[in-house]
Amino acid sequence: MTFAVLARKRRRQLSPPSPPIAPKRASQMIVPPLPMTPPDPDADPIANINPSIPPMDTVVHVIATEKAALANLERIYTTDTLSRENMERAVERVARTINIGGKLVICGVGKSGKIGEKLVATMNSFGIQSCFLHPTEALHGDLGMIRLNDTLLFITFSGKTSELLVLLPHLPPTLPVIAITSHMQPSSCALLSDSDIRDTILLPAPVHEREEVSFGLPAPTTSTTVALALGDALALAIARKLHTVPGRGPAEVFKGFHPGGAIGAAFASSSSPSPSVTPSLSSVSSTATSLSSATSNAGPTQANCLNPLPQSSHQKLISSLATPYSSIPIISYHTVPYSEIRIADALAAAVRCPEAAFWVLVTPSHLLTPRVLRRLAKTRDPGVKFGDFESESHDLFRKNWIHVPKSSTIADVRQILNGIDSTSRGREPTEKSARHTRNRVVALMNDKSEDDLFGFVEEREIPQ
Template sequence: MNNLRSDTEFFRNLRNREAHLSLSPTKLSAMVPALPITPPAMEADPEVERILATAVHVLSTEATALSYLSRLYATDPISRGGFVKAVEAIAASNMNDGKTIIIGVGKSGKIGEKLVATMNSLGLSASFMHPIEALHGDLGMVKPKDVLLLITFSGNTPELLSLLPHLPKHLPLIALTSHTSYHTSQITRGRPGAILLPAPIPEPETVSFGISAPTTSTTVALALGDALAVACARQLHNHDGNTPADVFRRNHPGGAIGLGTGKGVVRMSDLATRLDEIPVIPCGSRALDSPPISSSSSESDLEVTEWRVAPLSIRVVDCLIAAVGSKSGWVKISLDEIIPPGRLQRVRGNVHVDVYDPDLALVVSTNETVKVSGDSSVDDIRKWIIASRDERHDPMLQAGAVLGVVVGGEVMGVVEVDELMRK
């Protein structure tokens, strides 16, 4: 408790100083336009000064609370451990086709709804459940692989306490609350195994502003929810072509964000068939000339004969069968050799021949593909292909050609030129 008082006093003293900012003046100047050192001259109007003083007081108070929260998660073992457990639980749920069900009432419920929207845009399946509606049927949305996230500043919200006994006890439960101890909140005290995400504020809002309206408390809850969503997205989406930025781009093609950043267009990485998702046809061997074993033979008098081993070739029919079970129609016959669905579909005649038959020209090495950037738009690549065909009749871009889509310096996926030009 003494430490908490000292922390509170420390941040009160920082409220009107720049020292509590985590960014250096150089970094700040690069991020925001230069502001005058002195306020603009204006007539002394007490009412105007009072209004602006209120604004500065609220902003500095909430900035102080966020600094306090940052320090807590940088130093406090309970907060740090709870955050890691929460990220692991949400990521594991998503990997098992579960979702995060966020529960709250009042202003905390509004923060929960915003967090649901943020998580979904980052590819984290999430739904909001009002505690009262849950008691009247919405509990049906809770599934065996889900995670529960309760948002309550007091940690003792009656609506949540009434709902708690009806929430499946085997599901991970995360409590985002002002409490910094598992023993002081009825929710975590009454739920063994609950995960605590502390979101305290340095002083009550009645002390800061003379009113109990949720202000500073909702600011820290919103910020902590954002931190949780971003950390979970980075934990879950960590492969080339499937980073949080890639997922957000696919999920947010519209609005000012999509249009303003040029992300409303379809990129080659969106269209490509990922190499790691193409099924592999295994190569093997078969034994020939196996010695017959008669009923009169025994292990003791069986003459040892050396068996000849011949390579098991891959036939066209093997690839056709594998392509039927492939989501994309592509098949892979080695780590860097693939067969496009368009080429397979053009096979006529004997399908029992080897896929390497030069007359068929089925197999394409990823090293031989025409490389294009995954960040390029589909429209730009299509125009480039048309121009290349007209100008120099490039055979590499004619019918049947394959594009290798490069992400992070390596071929991540493939696209048939024919398919690209049809879209």
């Protein structure tokens, strides 16, 4: 009995505690001084690693550092021949992509991806069709958004982002690739290593010093600043390359795509017609001499046809019926032959620009009205090119547009159209002339120049 009790007591005894482990003393790291950028001779370099540094000193240091990074980027694109040539190639490549109905696909990860999303918004506001592709989502189905006539823009500071390297083999080998990266030579950039089989363009965006040197940690700061600045520069250069038609420059395109917010309100107030302007038929006649002379040459019987229209419903400006020229997509600025453009290209342009209400300019001189475009969609195969069938049946050439000032009233324009009809009544009608009469389009001008267009109106939309 005693033995059993003693045995239980021995089993209850706790094992002696482990000897205490003396904590290891952390070795003190010697952090190198963090100089101001540009150098500040009056500043204490050790203060940069002091956690008690005043906040405003940090703010000024960051701003000065990023300013220096942008100055370095400006120097590169001012003096480096390869960088300048590559930027020109990139502008030409994207402009050609847009002109043939393609789009710019921008791809990046992390902070570079955020920069890419911002550039997509900027490009689209300039009429440069763009979209963002996340490389991981691309491998799970989003590769379907890429077409063979697109161009891809990678944004990666390192040039070797693993997600982008995994995506690259799954892209069509004929797809042009542009890369905004820190590398100055394509040979040092892993993403451009297959440049022998792929059309690649390097856009260098290095920083003047590493971010861990500038700020004590490798947080994307100066690298994202230079990438964003270079992307903005690329966007504006492409817009100026694309939009060269008078009255349809980058400013007008941006205005058409930005009707909302403070920017849209400012545009609306600046374009409101002045109440002091009193349009008259004489002003219409002075800028459309050929049309007014046709009216003045009409005989007494014909002149009676030009009776004044009811003032209550016809004194509105013709511009109130117009579709703005700045909102109408132009498929090709003569870089692609008119005869090579397909009906599908016109339909795609109309879908991308809903504010144009199905008006499309195949070229700056070849117009498709909504009615004609809808008829083509119903009666023709989308793959048919405009050069494959009779052009007079589907488009309106610039020479056939009826030009009037945008300050004209609806009554003024209706009288001009009636005058043209009255002068042609004595002529033998042809199928071509009858078709042209049915499809007549009034082109509104901002001033006396026929090249400074404001918008278009189909005759059938103008009240009798």
